[in-house]
Amino acid sequence: MKKLSARRRHPLAAVVVLLFALAATGGLYTAFAPASKAKADDTAQSLAIEEGKKLYLVGCASCHGTGGEGTTDGPTLVGVGAAAVDFQVGTGRMPAQQPGAQVPRKKVKYNQAEIDQMAAYIASLGAGPAVPTKNQYNPAGADAAVGGELFRNNCAQCHNFTGKGGALTYGKYAPGLEGVSNKHLYEAMQTGPQNMPSFPDSVLSEQNKKDIIAYLNEVNGPETTTPGGMELGGLGPVVEGLFAWIFGMGSLIVIAIWVAARTAKAKKS
Amino acid sequence: MSSHDIPEENLPAEQATHERGRGAVSVADERNPFADPGLPPHEHRIQDVDERAAKRSERTVALLFTVSMLATLGFIASYVTIPVDKSTYIFPIGHINALNFALGLTLGVALFAIGAGAVHWARTLMSDVEVADERHPIEASPEVRAKVHADFKQGAKESALGRRKLIRNTMLGALTLVPLTGVVLLRDLGPLPGTSLRHTLWAKGKRLVNMNTHQPLRPEDLTVGSLTFAMPDGLKETDENFQTEIAKAALMIVRLQPGDIKDKRELDWGHEGIVAFSKICTHVGCPVSLYEQQTHHALCPCHQSTFDLSDGARVIFGPAGHALPQLRIGVDSEGYLQALGDFEEPVGPAFWERG
Numbered sequence: 001m002k003k004l005s006a007r008r009r010h011p012l013a014a015v016v017v018l019l020f021a022l023a024a025t026g027g028l029y030t031a032f033a034p035a036s037k038a039k040a041d042d043t044a045q046s047l048a049i050e051e052g053k054k055l056y057l058v059g060c061a062s063c064h065g066t067g068g069e070g071t072t073d074g075p076t077l078v079g080v081g082a083a084a085v086d087f088q089v090g091t092g093r094m095p096a097q098q099p100g101a102q103v104p105r106k107k108v109k110y111n112q113a114e115i116d117q118m119a120a121y122i123a124s125l126g127a128g129p130a131v132p133t134k135n136q137y138n139p140a141g142a143d144a145a146v147g148g149e150l151f152r153n154n155c156a157q158c159h160n161f162t163g164k165g166g167a168l169t170y171g172k173y174a175p176g177l178e179g180v181s182n183k184h185l186y187e188a189m190q191t192g193p194q195n196m197p198s199f200p201d202s203v204l205s206e207q208n209k210k211d212i213i214a215y216l217n218e219v220n221g222p223e224t225t226t227p228g229g230m231e232l233g234g235l236g237p238v239v240e241g242l243f244a245w246i247f248g249m250g251s252l253i254v255i256a257i258w259v260a261a262r263t264a265k266a267k268k269s
Numbered sequence: 270m271s272s273h274d275i276p277e278e279n280l281p282a283e284q285a286t287h288e289r290g291r292g293a294v295s296v297a298d299e300r301n302p303f304a305d306p307g308l309p310p311h312e313h314r315i316q317d318v319d320e321r322a323a324k325r326s327e328r329t330v331a332l333l334f335t336v337s338m339l340a341t342l343g344f345i346a347s348y349v350t351i352p353v354d355k356s357t358y359i360f361p362i363g364h365i366n367a368l369n370f371a372l373g374l375t376l377g378v379a380l381f382a383i384g385a386g387a388v389h390w391a392r393t394l395m396s397d398v399e400v401a402d403e404r405h406p407i408e409a410s411p412e413v414r415a416k417v418h419a420d421f422k423q424g425a426k427e428s429a430l431g432r433r434k435l436i437r438n439t440m441l442g443a444l445t446l447v448p449l450t451g452v453v454l455l456r457d458l459g460p461l462p463g464t465s466l467r468h469t470l471w472a473k474g475k476r477l478v479n480m481n482t483h484q485p486l487r488p489e490d491l492t493v494g495s496l497t498f499a500m501p502d503g504l505k506e507t508d509e510n511f512q513t514e515i516a517k518a519a520l521m522i523v524r525l526q527p528g529d530i531k532d533k534r535e536l537d538w539g540h541e542g543i544v545a546f547s548k549i550c551t552h553v554g555c556p557v558s559l560y561e562q563q564t565h566h567a568l569c570p571c572h573q574s575t576f577d578l579s580d581g582a583r584v585i586f587g588p589a590g591h592a593l594p595q596l597r598i599g600v601d602s603e604g605y606l607q608a609l610g611d612f613e614e615p616v617g618p619a620f621w622e623r624g
Binding site for chain 1: 312313314315316317318356359362363364365366369370373388392393397479480481482486487489490491492494495496497498523556558559560561562563564566568570573575586
C-alpha cells in the first residue's frame with residue numbers, strides 16, 4: 001500500500017486512474033444497460049399480451065373459446081398469427097355481427113392500439129405470420145406489370161381482373177379490393193382470411209406481393225383513370241355488350257317511338 | 270304554340286273539308302259489305318298555315334345544324350390540343366381520360382344534332398301530305414317476256430353447245446373440279462390430334478415449378494390452406510409451344526390436413542396432405558381455380574362446376590362430367606416435389622374417343 005501511495009505523484013498516475021475509471025464505467029454499462037432495456041421490452045410485451053387477453057375475453061372468447069381453442073361458432077386462433085388479427089379486426093370483419101356464409105367488411109370497432117394488443121395475445125398462443133412492416137408492403141419501386149401477371153394468375157379467378165370481386169358458392173363471395181389498405185392487402189395474401197387460400201412468402205415472395213399491391217393501386221386506386229369512364233363494374237366485355245344492347249338500343253327504340261308518337265298536326269286528335 | 274296564335278282564315282279545319290274523298294273510296298254493296306272509308310282528311314300543321322311558325326322551325330333546324338358544325342370543329346380542336354394521357358375528373362363519371370371524353374362528347378353532339386335537325390325538318394317543314402299509290406302487277410308485260418325468251422333461245426343456238434361437244438364436256442369438267450380446291454383446304458382442320466390429348470409434359474421425376482417464383486417447390490413451402498400453381502420443370506414461358514403445353518399441364522397444388530382427405534387414393538397420391546390436381550375443368554377446359562380453403566371446394570368460373578378437393582376432386586355441382594385428374598407426386602432425393610408419372614387419364618374436357 002505504501003508502494004502504491006508512494007507512486008501517487010508519478011507523472012503517469014493520473015492516466016492509469018483515468019483508464020481504470022473508464023473501464024469500470026464501460027463495464028458497468030455493458031453489464032446493466034442492455035439487460036434493463038430488454039427487461040423493459042419484455043414487460044411492455046407481456047403487458048400488451050395481458051391487455052390483449054382482457055380484450056379478447058370480452059370481445060372474442062364467446063366464439064373462439066377462452067383460450068383461442070375455437071368452438072363450433074368460430075375456428076381456433078392458435079397459430080393464425082398477429083397478421084390475421086390485424087387484418088380481421090383492422091378491416092372490421094371481426095368481431096362478427098352474426099355467423100353466416102361470410103363475414104363482411106364493416107366499421108372498425110377497435111383502435112389500432114387495442115388491435116395490436118389482441119394481435120400480441122393471439123401471437124403468443126402459437127407461431128404465425130407477424131404483422132408486416134411498412135417496408136414489406138410499401139409498393140414504391142415495385143413492378144405493376146409483373147404484379148398484373150401475378151394477379152391474373154393467382155387472384156383474378158375470384159377477385160376479377162382489376163379486383164372488383166365476384167361470387168363464390170352458397171353466399172360466399174370474393175370481396176372487391178377497392179379502398180383496401182396496402183397493409184391489409186399484404187396480410188390477406190399472407191394469412192388467407194376466411195375461404196381465401198393463403199399465399200405464404202414461400203410460394204408468393206415478398207417482392208411478388210409488392211408487385212401485386214402496386215398493380216392494384218394502379219388499376220383500382222382512388223386516383224385510377226378509366227380510359228372511357230362508366231366502367232360498369234369493370235366486369236368485362238359481356239357486361240358492356242349486354243348494357244349496350246339492352247340499355248343503349250332500348251333507349252334508341254324508346255326515343256324513336258317517342259318521336260313518332262308525337263303528332264306535328266296543329267289540331268291534336 | 271296554341272291554336273289562337275294562328276290567323277283565323279288559315280285554320281286547318283276549313284281546308285280539310287274540300288280535300289275529303291280524294292283517295293280511292295268504295296261503297297258498301299252486297300259482295301263487299303264493309304265500305305272502304307278511304308284516307309282520313311288531311312290535317313295541316315301549324316307550320317303549313319302560319320309562316321311565323323315555319324320560320325321558327327327553319328331557325329331551329331338551322332341552329333341544330335350549326336351546333337353540329339361547332340361540335341365537329343370542337344372534335345378537331347380537342348384532337349389537336351388535348352394530350353393523349355391527360356386525366357380529368359368529371360363529376361358523375363369520375364377520373365376519366367380527357368381526350369376520350371372530349372372526342373366522345375363532341376362527336377356525339379355533332380351526330381345527334383344532325384339527326385335531330387333532320388327529324389325536326391322532316392316533321393315540321395317537308396310536305397306531309399299522304400300519298401296513295403296503287404299496287405301494280407309484279408309480272409312483266411307479255412311483249413317483254415316474249416323478247417327475253419327469244420333472246421335466250423337465240424343465244425343458246427349461237428353458242429353451239431349442243432354441237433361442239435368437246436367444249437361442253439371440258440367446261441363441265443372444269444366446273445366440277447374447281448370446288449375441289451375448297452375441299453382440299455379442309456385438310457387444314459387437321460391433322461388429327463393422335464395421342465396428344467392423352468399425354469402432358471408431366472413425367473416421372475419432373476419437378477413441380479412454382480409459376481410465381483419459377484423455383485422448384487419443396488413440401489415445406491406449402492402451408493395448409495395455401496394455393497399454388499405449378500408447371501413442369503423445363504417448360505419456359507418463352508417456348509414456342511408454351512401455351513399448348515401449359516394448357517394441358519397446368520397444375521393446382523393445395524395442402525390439406527391429411528385427416529381431412531376423405532378419398533384414400535387421393536391421400537396416397539399426395540405427399541403429407543399436399544395434393545396436385547389438373548387445373549383444367551373437365552367440362553369445357555376453363556381454368557378451375559376458385560379455391561375455398563375452408564370447404565376445400567374448387568369451382569370453375571365459367572359454368573360453376575364445383576369439385577371437392579378433399580374427396581378426389583369429385584364433381585359436387587355443375588355440368589362437369591368427371592373428377593379433376595390427380596397427379597401423383599412425391600419428394601425426390603434433394604427434397605423437391607416431383608411428379609411420379611403423367612396423369613393417369615386425359616386432362617380437360619371429354620372427347621369422342623376418350624373412353
